Amino acid sequence: MLDYGLFRYASKQEVLDKSIRFWNPGKTKFWLDTGVDLVMGAREGYLIHDVDGRRLIDLHINGGTYNLGHRNPELIDALRTALDYFDIGNHWFPSVARTALAEALVAVSPGLSYAVFAAGGAEAADIALKSARYATKRRKIVSIIKGYHGHSGLAVATGDERFSKIFLADRPDEFFQVPFNDLGAMEAALRGRDVAGVIMETIPATYGFPMPAPGYLPAVRELCHRYGALYIADEVQTGFLRCGDMWGWQVFDVQPDIFIAAKGLSGGLYPLSVCMLNEQAGGWLTEDGAAHISTTGGGEVGCFVGVKVLQILERPETRANVRAVSEFFAEGLADLIRRHGDVIVGLRQCGTVIGVEFAHPEGAVAASRGLYENGVWAIFSSLDKRVLQFKPGALMSRALCEEVIDRFDAAIPRIRALTAELGR
Amino acid sequence: MRTDPDLCFSDDRAGALLERARWAAGAFATLDRDATLRIARAVAEAGFGAALKYAERAVRETGFGVVEHKRQKNELCSRGILEAYAGHDFVGPLADGGRKIVRLARPAGVILALTPSTNPIATLFSKTVLAMLTRNAIVLCPHPRAKDCSADAADLLMRTARDAGAPDGVIQVVREPALPFVEAVMQDARVDLVLATGGPAMVAAAYRSGHPAFGVGPGNAPVFVHESADLAAAAQRIVASKSFDNSILCTNESVVLAHEPIADRLLAAFRSGKAHVCTPEEAGRLRGVLWNADGGFNVEGALGKDAPTIARLAGFPVPAGTLVLLVPIDRVQPEDPFAREKLAPVLGFARVADAARAGAAARAMTRHGGRGHSAGFHGSDEAALMAFAAAVPALRVAVDMPLSQGAAGFGTHLGPTMTVGTGFAGGSALGGNLRPEDLVDWAEIAFAAEASLPAGLAGLDPWRAAPLPAADAPIPFSQGNPPGGPVGGRRAPVPGLDPAPPGDVEMLRAEIRQLVLEELRAALRAA
Numbered sequence: 012m013l014d015y016g017l018f019r020y021a022s023k024q025e026v027l028d029k030s031i032r033f034w035n036p037g038k039t040k041f042w043l044d045t046g047v048d049l050v051m052g053a054r055e056g057y058l059i060h061d062v063d064g065r066r067l068i069d070l071h072i073n074g075g076t077y078n079l080g081h082r083n084p085e086l087i088d089a090l091r092t093a094l095d096y097f098d099i100g101n102h103w104f105p106s107v108a109r110t111a112l113a114e115a116l117v118a119v120s121p122g123l124s125y126a127v128f129a130a131g132g133a134e135a136a137d138i139a140l141k142s143a144r145y146a147t148k149r150r151k152i153v154s155i156i157k158g159y160h161g162h163s164g165l166a167v168a169t170g171d172e173r174f175s176k177i178f179l180a181d182r183p184d185e186f187f188q189v190p191f192n193d194l195g196a197m198e199a200a201l202r203g204r205d206v207a208g209v210i211m212e213t214i215p216a217t218y219g220f221p222m223p224a225p226g227y228l229p230a231v232r233e234l235c236h237r238y239g240a241l242y243i244a245d246e247v248q249t250g251f252l253r254c255g256d257m258w259g260w261q262v263f264d265v266q267p268d269i270f271i272a273a274k275g276l277s278g279g280l281y282p283l284s285v286c287m288l289n290e291q292a293g294g295w296l297t298e299d300g301a302a303h304i305s306t307t308g309g310g311e312v313g314c315f316v317g318v319k320v321l322q323i324l325e326r327p328e329t330r331a332n333v334r335a336v337s338e339f340f341a342e343g344l345a346d347l348i349r350r351h352g353d354v355i356v357g358l359r360q361c362g363t364v365i366g367v368e369f370a371h372p373e374g375a376v377a378a379s380r381g382l383y384e385n386g387v388w389a390i391f392s393s394l395d396k397r398v399l400q401f402k403p404g405a406l407m408s409r410a411l412c413e414e415v416i417d418r419f420d421a422a423i424p425r426i427r428a429l430t431a432e433l434g435r
Numbered sequence: 436m437r438t439d440p441d442l443c444f445s446d447d448r449a450g451a452l453l454e455r456a457r458w459a460a461g462a463f464a465t466l467d468r469d470a471t472l473r474i475a476r477a478v479a480e481a482g483f484g485a486a487l488k489y490a491e492r493a494v495r496e497t498g499f500g501v502v503e504h505k506r507q508k509n510e511l512c513s514r515g516i517l518e519a520y521a522g523h524d525f526v527g528p529l530a531d532g533g534r535k536i537v538r539l540a541r542p543a544g545v546i547l548a549l550t551p552s553t554n555p556i557a558t559l560f561s562k563t564v565l566a567m568l569t570r571n572a573i574v575l576c577p578h579p580r581a582k583d584c585s586a587d588a589a590d591l592l593m594r595t596a597r598d599a600g601a602p603d604g605v606i607q608v609v610r611e612p613a614l615p616f617v618e619a620v621m622q623d624a625r626v627d628l629v630l631a632t633g634g635p636a637m638v639a640a641a642y643r644s645g646h647p648a649f650g651v652g653p654g655n656a657p658v659f660v661h662e663s664a665d666l667a668a669a670a671q672r673i674v675a676s677k678s679f680d681n682s683i684l685c686t687n688e689s690v691v692l693a694h695e696p697i698a699d700r701l702l703a704a705f706r707s708g709k710a711h712v713c714t715p716e717e718a719g720r721l722r723g724v725l726w727n728a729d730g731g732f733n734v735e736g737a738l739g740k741d742a743p744t745i746a747r748l749a750g751f752p753v754p755a756g757t758l759v760l761l762v763p764i765d766r767v768q769p770e771d772p773f774a775r776e777k778l779a780p781v782l783g784f785a786r787v788a789d790a791a792r793a794g795a796a797a798r799a800m801t802r803h804g805g806r807g808h809s810a811g812f813h814g815s816d817e818a819a820l821m822a823f824a825a826a827v828p829a830l831r832v833a834v835d836m837p838l839s840q841g842a843a844g845f846g847t848h849l850g851p852t853m854t855v856g857t858g859f860a861g862g863s864a865l866g867g868n869l870r871p872e873d874l875v876d877w878a879e880i881a882f883a884a885e886a887s888l889p890a891g892l893a894g895l896d897p898w899r900a901a902p903l904p905a906a907d908a909p910i911p912f913s914q915g916n917p918p919g920g921p922v923g924g925r926r927a928p929v930p931g932l933d934p935a936p937p938g939d940v941e942m943l944r945a946e947i948r949q950l951v952l953e954e955l956r957a958a959l960r961a962a
Contacts, residue, residue, distance in 0.1 A: 334603070
């Protein structure tokens with residue numbers, strides 16, 4: 012019996028059946044077919060448990076949502092304490108909480124002037140794109156092939172057509188995609204001087220974390236400015252110290268005009284995202300501050316969580332932990348490649364943003380499952396199934412990191428066997 | 436103006452500190468002996484070099500002790516400790532050919548070290564140097580009264596250790612050591628060992644923490660001066676010791692037990708040795724200023740102050756240059772406060788008939804506190820020394836020595852330390868002076884005792900000689916294989932696995948950056 016007070020199920024099977032019936036048949040069945048029969052129950056730190064009690068180390072962390080761990084006690088305390096006095100608030104009015112978080116975000120975002128809050132990454136992306144259009148009075152948006160910025164009206168049009176065409180949400184007349192790391196293609200797209208902005212993940216996540224070539228991002232930014240477009244960084248997965256600095260664009264030495272952050276800012280507890288704007292992109296905030304509105308965007312209790320998230324990230328100990336985790340896995344994964352070169356062939360890494368490359372074109376799907384069976388949850392890249400997203404949290408302990416490598420090593424024979432079943 | 440309700444948010448700085456320490460401990464435990472000694476030596480030398488600076492700062496911040504004496508202690512507890520142990524190996528492998536056993540050191544891991552207000556820097560130095568010698572990470576938790584000088588000194592050692600190749604976070608300090616915070620840290624599962632030097636309450640808390648702990652109880656040292664002693668020399672040593680750092684070391688003499696036949700002559704020797712012998716009336720006044728109404732010692736007014744200051748406070752004059760106030764005691768019983776520990780240059784003086792009575796008096800005075808600590812003996816009569824040592828409830832008996840220094844291992848072959856174990860009698864898991872060997876376990880590789888079967892491992896060393904990544908090195912970065920498949924059919928190099936491309940990686944990156952920029956400029960020109 013799974014009894015949650017307000018509702019109960021006779022078994023996990025009942026959850027799965029009803030999930031198919033009432034929630035999402037496609038998604039529920041997909042995971043069952045993939046051999047991942049997870050229904051999350053208890054969770055704490057970087058551990059999640061299936062409702063049956065099976066323990067998994069979480070290296071998926073929903074793209075950084077659980078960067079500071081599941082149910083981080085300090086963040087829970089921040090939310091609970093805030094709830095003693097606050098609620099979402101009223102977006103029309105200035106707010107102590109929103110102002111504090113905005114000020115804290117601007118303080119850690121050199122070159123940016125304003126923080127516009129939203130409830131999720133896609134909404135933040137929409138604000139970014141609208142702001143670029145406002146500032147340039149142009150309509151066209153350039154993004155990266157296999158890039159990913161969410162599923163709302165404008166954001167989804169920038170991404171893979173898998174997510175847009177089904178809803179007739181692709182807009183080929185206004186949205187253009189170019190290959191990553193291809194400056195020639197980028198220049199060709201911008202040359203017409205009719206592009207409002209280029210939006211790109213600092214390291215494209217859903218595409219399996221291909222690393223920007225040295226100098227690529229600053230060069231794109233130079234091209235943007237040359238042709239009058241704004242450079243928009245999507246920091247949803249690369250922000251919050253995951254690349255070693257507060258923002259990935261700082262690591263790659265590129266100054267965005269706009270950037271968006273989400274996931275990690277919420278602490279995994281209260282939906283929150285932000286679009287950071289420079290003076291030019293933020294002009295509409297003066298001209299008509301109510302031109303964009305979000306009732307839940309920047310909900311005040313969530314802002315307390317956000318302030319605490321930044322506070323934790325600014326501790327020298329947290330930065331040191333990110334470095335230690337990064338160095339540990341750089342060494343540990345290189346060792347796995349050395350010993351299992353037939354299965355794992357390469358490593359993409361910038362700090363805790365890690366893509367593990369497999370030899371087989373769908374090797375990461377086999378790896379996800381093999382690891383799942385060995386107590387580790389890491390997800391393959393939807394848009395490049397050679398690559399496993401391997402995303403340790405910023406506060407992970409040495410003991411847990413050691414356990415991850417031990418379990419990965421133990422899972423290799425199973426991954427090898429599952430890969431063989433896939434065929435070539 | 437505050438109109439809102441008082442929202443109080445939790446702050447887990449302790450967790451952050453301990454997690455960092457765990458990473459450090461894990462990395463430190465892989466280093467070999469040379470690397471370890473390099474780090475320990477650098478830390479000890481940094482402490483030695485700053486001995487005077489932190490002596491001054493400690494006296495200024497706490498109001499306890501004497502700068503010059505603290506400087507000496509700081510030097511002894513940095514370079515002194517390193518030199519005492521530099522020739523020993525706390526890393527391994529250590530082969531014992533005769534027993535066919537090879538030992539590998541296993542450090543404790545994360546040490547939480549509480550340091551007192553009385554000897555803040557010397558204790559901090561000594562515990563840190565011992566931790567570095569044994570590849571342990573240390574989290575220093577200073578007494579609130581000495582937190583600023585302690586944090587500053589810890590920062591110095593931390594920077595030094597890092598520059599010498601220690602892992603990040605191997606030395607850390609709690610900057611705001613409030614009691615609830617300290618208790619929480621002590622109980623945290625990420626701590627492996629607690630080293631508690633402080634008041635009895637703190638030591639008891641350390642033992643309650645659920646972790647292995649070395650706490651040290653309070654001192655209250657009897658010193659027996661036998662008729663066989665050189666009385667002038669004995670008086671001089673005792674005065675020197677009792678006035679050293681204004682008597683702030685827990686190993687200082689508390690009560691002189693004078694052998695009856697020489698008691699008057701000893702008293703005279705004290706008088707000519709800059710000790711002031713108090714009248715009963717003066718003793719009464721002294722009692723009033725040394726102890727508060729609740730029986731607690733007057734920490735603010737008298738602890739660690741010099742003799743003239745204390746006499747002035749008590750309202751009686753003493754000659755300039757007086758080093759010690761001597762208070763005759765009729766009967767040595769715990770209810771007489773002068774028979775208790777006095778971290779001030781005030782010395783009890785009682786007469787005893789023989790060595791056995793000296794032992795009994797020592798037992799009586801330590802009924803209140805100080806069991807398992809230190810005692811002194813002056814004299815050449817070995818039978819008397821043996822009788823006294825067998826009876827006195829102390830774990831170290833220094834002979835013909837200033838006890839402050841001698842029991843702490845300075846000028847004797849006891850382990851030089853600021854952490855003096857009081858053993859089972861004193862409620863401590865540590866009976867000796869804290870030494871490096873207390874901070875490591877040893878994994879023992881044992882070959883068959885049977886002589887015809889082989890034993891090996893000669894010339895093998897499992898530890899890391901190569902330096903750890905620098906704390907300010909770039910964050911790990913690996914390009915991987917760009918989308919579209921491996922470059923030229925070959926796997927892209929993985930840092931740490933594949934040899935670096937010819938030349939420096941950074942140079943290569945710079946070259947690529949340059950090529951890209953040139954390409955870009957060409958494209959822009961064409962546009």
